[in-house]
Amino acid sequence: MVEIRTENLRKTFGEIVATDEVNILIEEGELATLLGPSGCGKTTLLRLIAGFYEPDRGKIFFDDKEITNLPPHKRNTGMCFQNYALWPHMSVFDNVAYGLKLKRINNMKYTKIAVERRVNEALSLVHMGDLGHRHIHQLSGGQQQRIALARALVIEPDVLLLDEPLSNLDAKLRIEMREEIIRIHNEMSITTVYVTHDQHEALSISDRVAVMDEGYIQQFDTPQEIYANPQTIFVADFIGQCTFIDGVIKSIDDQITVGIPNNQSVVGQTTIDGYPFETNEEVKVAIRPEDLHLKREGPKDNEIVGKVTRIIYIGNAVEVYFQVGEILAQALLDPDSEIKEGDDIHLFAPMDEVMILPLGGVDALRKVPDHPLALAPAPSSASSDV
Ligand SMILES: Nc1ncnc2c1ncn2[C@@H]1O[C@H](COP(=O)(O)OP(=O)(O)OP(=O)(O)O)[C@@H](O)[C@H]1O
Ligand SMILES: [Mg+2]
Numbered sequence: 571m572v573e574i575r576t577e578n579l580r581k582t583f584g585e586i587v588a589t590d591e592v593n594i595l596i597e598e599g600e601l602a603t604l605l606g607p608s609g610c611g612k613t614t615l616l617r618l619i620a621g622f623y624e625p626d627r628g629k630i631f632f633d634d635k636e637i638t639n640l641p642p643h644k645r646n647t648g649m650c651f652q653n654y655a656l657w658p659h660m661s662v663f664d665n666v667a668y669g670l671k672l673k674r675i676n677n678m679k680y681t682k683i684a685v686e687r688r689v690n691e692a693l694s695l696v697h698m699g700d701l702g703h704r705h706i707h708q709l710s711g712g713q714q715q716r717i718a719l720a721r722a723l724v725i726e727p728d729v730l731l732l733d734e735p736l737s738n739l740d741a742k743l744r745i746e747m748r749e750e751i752i753r754i755h756n757e758m759s760i761t762t763v764y765v766t767h768d769q770h771e772a773l774s775i776s777d778r779v780a781v782m783d784e785g786y787i788q789q790f791d792t793p794q795e796i797y798a799n800p801q802t803i804f805v806a807d808f809i810g811q812c813t814f815i816d817g818v819i820k821s822i823d824d825q826i827t828v829g830i831p832n833n834q835s836v837v838g839q840t841t842i843d844g845y846p847f848e849t850n851e852e853v854k855v856a857i858r859p860e861d862l863h864l865k866r867e868g869p870k871d872n873e874i875v876g877k878v879t880r881i882i883y884i885g886n887a888v889e890v891y892f893q894v895g896e897i898l899a900q901a902l903l904d905p906d907s908e909i910k911e912g913d914d915i916h917l918f919a920p921m922d923e924v925m926i927l928p929l930g931g932v933d934a935l936r937k938v939p940d941h942p943l944a945l946a947p948a949p950s951s952a953s954s955d956v
Contacts, residue, residue: 571598571599571728571759571760571761572598572632572633572728572729572761573595573596573597573598573631573632573633573761574594574595574596574619574630574631574632574729574761574763575594575595575596575630575631576592576593576594576595576618576619576628576629576630576631577593577628577629577630577631578591578592578593578627578628578629579591579592579593579615579618579625579627579628579629579630580592580625580626580627580628581611581614581615581618581623581625581626582626587784587785588611588614588785589611589614589615589618589782589785589786590785590786591786591787592615592628592786592787593787593943594780594787594790596761596763596778597761597777598761599759599760599761600761600762600777600778601752601755601762601764601775601776601777602762602763602764602776602777602778602779602780602790603763603764603765603766603771603772603775603776603778603779603780604616604763604764604765604766604780604782605766605767605768605769605772605779605780605781605782605808606767606781606782606783606788606808607767607783607808608767610782610783610784610785611782611784611785611786612733612765612766612767612782613733613765614785615782616649616731616733616763616765618630619647619729619731619763620642620645620647620649620731621637621640621641621642621644621645621647622642624638624639625638632645632728632729643672645728645729646725646727646728646729647727647728647729647730647731648669648721648722648723648724648725648727648729648730648731649722649730649731649732649733650718650719650721650722650730650731650732650733650735651718651733652733652734652735652737652738653738654714654715654717654718654738655718656706656714656717656718656721657706658705658706658707659705659706660705660706661702661703661704661705661706662693662698662701662702662703662704662705662706662709662717663689663693663702663703665706665717665721666689666692666693666702666717666720666721666724667685667686667689667724668721669721669724669725670685670688670689670724670725671685688724688726689702689720689724690702691724692720692721692723692724693717693720695720695723695754695757696716696717696719696720696723696750696754697716697750698713698716698717698720701713711738711739711740711743712739712743712746712747715735715736715738715739715743715747716747716750718735719732719735719750719751719754723754723758723760727760728760728761729760729761729762729763730755730760730761730762730763731762731763732751732762732763732764732765733765734765734766734767735747735751735764736748736766736771737766744771748771748774748775751764751775752775764776769808769809769810772793773793773796773797773809774793776792776793777792778790778791778792778793779791779792779793779796781796781804781805781808781809783804783808783931783932786932787932787943788801788802788804788805788931788932789801789802789805789943790942790943791942796809797809797810798841799841799842799925800841800856800925800927801841801842801932801935801941801943802927802931802932802934802935803854803856803927803929803931804931804932806856806925806927810858811858811859811900812856812857812858812859813856813857813859813862813897813898813899813900814854814855814856814897815830815831815836815854815855815856815857815894815897815899816830816831816852816854816855817829817830817836817852817853817854817855817926818850818851818852818853819847819848819849819850819851819853819926820835820849821849822847822848822849825837825838825839825921826838826839826840826847826926828853828855828926830855830894831894831895831896831897832875832894832895834873834874834875836855836872836874836919836921836924837870837872837921837924838855838872838921838923838924838925838926839921839922839924839925839926840925840926840927841925841926841927842927842928842935842938842941843938844938844939844941845928845934845937845938846937846938847926847928851928852929853926853927853928853929854926854927854928854929855924855925855926855927856924856925856926856927857874857899857919857923857924857925858923859889859900859901859902860902861919861920861923861924862874862899862901862902862903862917862918862919863903863917863918863919863920864903864904864907864909864915864916864917864918865918866918867918867920870920870921871918871919871920871921872918872919872920872921872924873916873917873918874894874899874916874917874918874919875894875914875915875916875917876892876893876894876899876914876915876917877892877893877912877913877914877915878890878891878892878909878910878911878912878913878914878915879891879892879893879898879911880911881909881910881911883905885905886905887902887903887904887905888902888903888904888905888907888909889901889902890902890903890907890909890915892915892917901917
């Protein structure tokens, strides 16, 4: 088991900055996910860790050992690609054995019997022990996915790198394979980096999730923290649902009072420990749909008034969309609530659940000394460590 640490990692392709200022520490045995929209730099970061790309700047460590310039085959990582990259003309057994045989040539480590034993162990780990003789084209997508996983695992890697491993599978198989990956990860306690753009998948399998946007890690935290305490507007928006209202800070004490359109105001709190908000600062107020209630739950609840434009019944709840000034807000209410489209509604949000976020995205976090993201200095002063 190893710990993976990066220092101020940057990779460009010509003009494109694929990933930048990546400072991340993935602990021994942790399952960490890289999550973000298409093109945000997930694969690039994974390939940097695997050694397929050299960074323009920055360092990568496995435990205390710097591996930034070590070739991929010396890093002892197992990688599983989105398209499986299996050899169709070879049997299942030979596909899985391939990596081991390469290793055997290098250091004489594996006898034929040892290869056979290890391949069979890897195949039974992914519940494919009976199919070693089959050819790849005789397998279903889910079975091929398992073989790709077995091939990554057979070399007993220190680090397992998985790039959207479930994206080619149908919904049911995805869930099955997701559970398999969790089981295998738990059995082997192997440090794993898992790439996905599916937030549901990320939240359900990860110890911690790194949410990425435009090459930057916006937050690296447990699923619970990411949802409850987003550090940027992007994270609040990308994970789950959120209504955002533009506001200006009126006063700051234990809570923050923010003026919002139509002369309303709300009281909420910051999700960023130590963020130096100022009076008159422009901010975003973010409220999750499930935090808006029809009944006032206490004197300190915020009231938000709007006109209902649409109601969607989703079985155990109704999604209620309502207009607050220019903004379309969303609440999740009891299906028995007697609300109709066109109604004026008064909803209440407990002030503990109203999130106040600064403008300026991940850059704004530089204002917080020792923020866990440990951002490098602003680009203008960062060029010294090239
Ligand atoms: N080999 C390359 N040459 C040029 N540009 C590249 C190369 N690889 C990636 N990029 C660019 O770098 C950025 C990050 O790409 P990357 O593949 O890391 O994104 P991603 O988050 O994995 O996206 P997806 O979810 O679509 O797989 C994108 O703008 C992409 O176009
Ligand atoms: Mg990718």
